[in-house]
Amino acid sequence: MKNLLEISEKIFEKDKRFISRAISIVESDENNSIELLKLIHKKTxxxxxxxxxxxxxxxxxxxxxxxxxxxxxxxxxxxxxxxxxxxxxxxxxxxxxxxxxxxxxxxxxxxxxxxxxxxxxxxxxxxxxxxxxxxxxxxxxxxxxxxxxxxxxxxxxxxxxxxxxxxxxxxxxxxxxxxxxxxxxxxxxxxxxxxxxxxxxxxxxxxxxxxxxxxxxxxxxxxxxxxxxxxxxxxxxxxxxxxxxxxxxxxxxNLLQKKRANQLKIRIKEIVESFLRKDFWHEENIIELNKYLSNFNERIYSPYDIAEKLIHNFKTKLKE
Missing domain, CATH: 3.40.50.300 (P-loop containing nucleotide triphosphate hydrolases)
Incomplete structure (x- = not known):
């Protein structure tokens, strides 16, 4: 975290070397990327x-x-x-x-x-x-x-x-x-x-x-x-x-702020979907999916049936 604080301060000083490093973090290091983006948000x-x-x-x-x-x-x-x-x-x-x-x-x-x-x-x-x-x-x-x-x-x-x-x-x-x-x-x-x-x-x-x-x-x-x-x-x-x-x-x-607010809304939805997708496809759900797919030729469950069952299992795990 201390290193990210230093990087954020150097970004505010327009230090190109640290700007480049920050973008590299954004590209390749998801956890640090999120923390860094939180630190610099106030200046955007x-x-x-x-x-x-x-x-x-x-x-x-x-x-x-x-x-x-x-x-x-x-x-x-x-x-x-x-x-x-x-x-x-x-x-x-x-x-x-x-x-x-x-x-x-x-x-x-x-x-x-x-x-x-x-x-x-x-x-x-x-x-x-x-x-x-x-x-x-x-x-x-x-x-x-x-x-x-x-x-x-x-x-x-x-x-x-x-x-x-x-x-x-x-x-x-x-x-x-x-x-x-x-x-x-x-x-x-x-x-x-x-x-x-x-x-x-x-x-x-x-x-x-x-x-x-x-x-x-x-x-x-x-x-x-x-x-x-x-x-x-x-x-x-x-x-x-x-x-x-x-x-x-x-x-x-008065359209610039409205436009940016709408863009932010779309971006937040995409971030939420990304987080949910990552949480949803844990190992247990993937095993469950493969189990259904192994019997798919028998046509017992439609793709919608399978999706609903996976979502139900996910919600149940959340409640627990």
Whole structure:
């Protein structure tokens, strides 16, 4: 516990070495992770969280890089969590976005960490959200999640970020109709990156058409579409301006705290489910499950019967 107290104090001082160590604890040591997150909680809640998502090859890392450079010039500090597919060999992050962002990674006001999705269907694992609390407690002004682009399964970023940016490219034009039920629904605004390529105008029109068809009230936030060429630093100021505009909208309409409260509610439910799952599948219940499965071909019990019996046994043990 003494060691965790020291780590938490060093986090509050924005010591990168201890921030890195804390995120490693969050990733790999569940018991110490929980205690550490409890210690630093009082210092969280100040950072503004930005989610950047979109299909592979849309230029999300380049965009993150450019946005961070502009924020540094405004004397802001930025924590970046680049969420990569899980390596099938090591369980760690595979793409190594820190290599692509090495020009900003050495800046004292920037901290970059690649993390694995760990099989999370939404592209963000519980560990990623816990790691963002470490960066929040360290006093970073902005936390940017750059997520693996896997289309409709990206939806849980909306339960983490204050502002969600969906990055598309002109080539996305043909698939925008198919995407609208998933990825398209989560954007607070869109960035049409690499907009110097052919097909940019038709992709822009397709996006605008879909947005016009969406039902909305007079006071609702309407997602904008910003054309950019991130590799050439074109459109970055406009993107930052749109982030600020959306932030101000949330604050003025008293929606930021409501949004964060709802995100917290979802997170607590997930934590409770995780604890219950861990407690439920103890050795005795696994043996009981295997016993039922050994006779499953006889069709005596349905899966629901078995589940109900296991839950009944679990509740009985709790009462005892």
């Amino acid at each position: 809640g100040k950072a503004y969280r930005i989610g950047i998502t979109g299909p592979p090859g849309a230029g999300k890392s380049t965009l993150t890089n450019q946005l961070t450079k502009h924020l540094i010039k405004q004397n802001k500090s930025v924590g970046i969590i680049a969420v990569d597919p899980t390596s099938p060999f090591t369980g760690g992050a595979l793409l190594g976005d820190r290599v692509r962002m090495n020009e900003i990674g050495t800046n004292p006001n920037v901290f970059i960490r690649s993390m694995a999705t760990r099989g999370s269907l939404g592209g963000l694992s519980k560990k990623t959200i816990d790691a963002s609390d470490v960066l929040d407690a360290a006093g970073f002004d902005y936390i940017i999640f750059e997520t693996v682009g896997v289309g409709q399964s990206e939806l849980d970023i909306v339960n983490t970020a204050d502002t969600t940016i969906v990055v598309l490219v002109p080539e996305s034009g043909d698939s925008i109709q198919a995407m609208k039920a998933g990825l398209m629904e989560i954007a607070d605004f869109f960035v049409l990156n690499k907009s110097d390529r052919p097909g940019s105008d038709s992709a822009l029109m397709a996006l605008r058409t879909i947005l016009m068809l969406k039902d909305h009230n007079v006071d609702d936030w309407l997602p904008n579409i910003i054309k950019a060429v991130a590799s050439e630093n074109i459109g970055i100021n406009e993107i930052l301006s749109e982030i600020e505009k959306h932030k101000n909208y949330l604050i003025e309409k």
